[in-house]
Amino acid sequence: MPRTLNTIRLAGVLAVPAVLVACGSPAKYQEPGGTSSIVSVGEVDAQDLSMAANQILSEMIATGVLKSAAHQPARIRIERFVNDTSSNFPVDVVILKMREQLVNSGQAQVVTAYGSNPESKESQDALKQQAFREGKASVDSLDPDFFLTGKVEQLKRSAGSTKQANYYFSLTLTDARTGREVFTKLAEVQKQGTKNSVGF
């Protein structure tokens, strides 16, 4: 009888971890930025970047500012995009999402032969050689219509255990000929809660 009791106890002890293991959430693939994504109160999440890029790009397309460029498709030179938040995230993703849409749909061209991006090095060298041979001070394809600059800022507040974070993604297009701002958009993301969660 005691042996039976011990067996039952052992089975019970083994069953608890087994149930805990079974209740865990196994890793699986998700739709990027989908409604099952993790939502962090005090951090910028992947879906926040998508939402910001969507808002800014939609406004840019709707205003038709790119169609006012001297060159068609409009030539854009990407300048600084500053992350002025306490969250560590790849800020270039916002720009890349917009670039992908604008460039691949033929609405704009990004002047890649500029700056310190790895993609720029080869084209910079080639263009410099060409300009030298032709006796030009600058190369035509380095003549952009717009400069693109951006910044991400945050505002954090809390009430009791509830935290709230606002992230402001601002993006500005400046006319390269006049130096005047021709487009600006502030995309805002607000998140509130006591702890991080899965899904929204």
Add this chain to the structure above:
Amino acid sequence: MRSNTTLAGRVLLTTALLVLPVVGCGTVNTTTTRQAPSEDQVSTRTQVNDLFTQIFLKATDVRMYPTKGGPLQTQVDVANDGFRTRSFSYKFEWLDARGNVIPSSIYTWKATSVPAGGSIMISSVAPSEAATDFKLQLRRGQ
């Protein structure tokens, strides 16, 4: 007979007093100068898979018009007929004239909420001028 009527009246009054604050709490009263439907209103078709959401959250007005830049823009009014604020997520995708989805990196799920009795406008701009129609997916917030 009279006592029955009085009792029924009291029950009705008590019920009203209990229900009214629930209905009134956080609900929205809306005033507009617009009497006629928008000139850019378009007809839509909805496939209902979540009846609960469909009962309370309704797309009351759908408008579509060309933007200054060329591509179409849509505005959808979503009304909340329920008694509490409702959160939901939505995603727009745009279709070309042949009905194919125009690929875009900026289609994304967005989350928002609408107060009881109120409505909000959700909007989307087509990624290119090839877009002629859109598809809107709407689901309850988690």
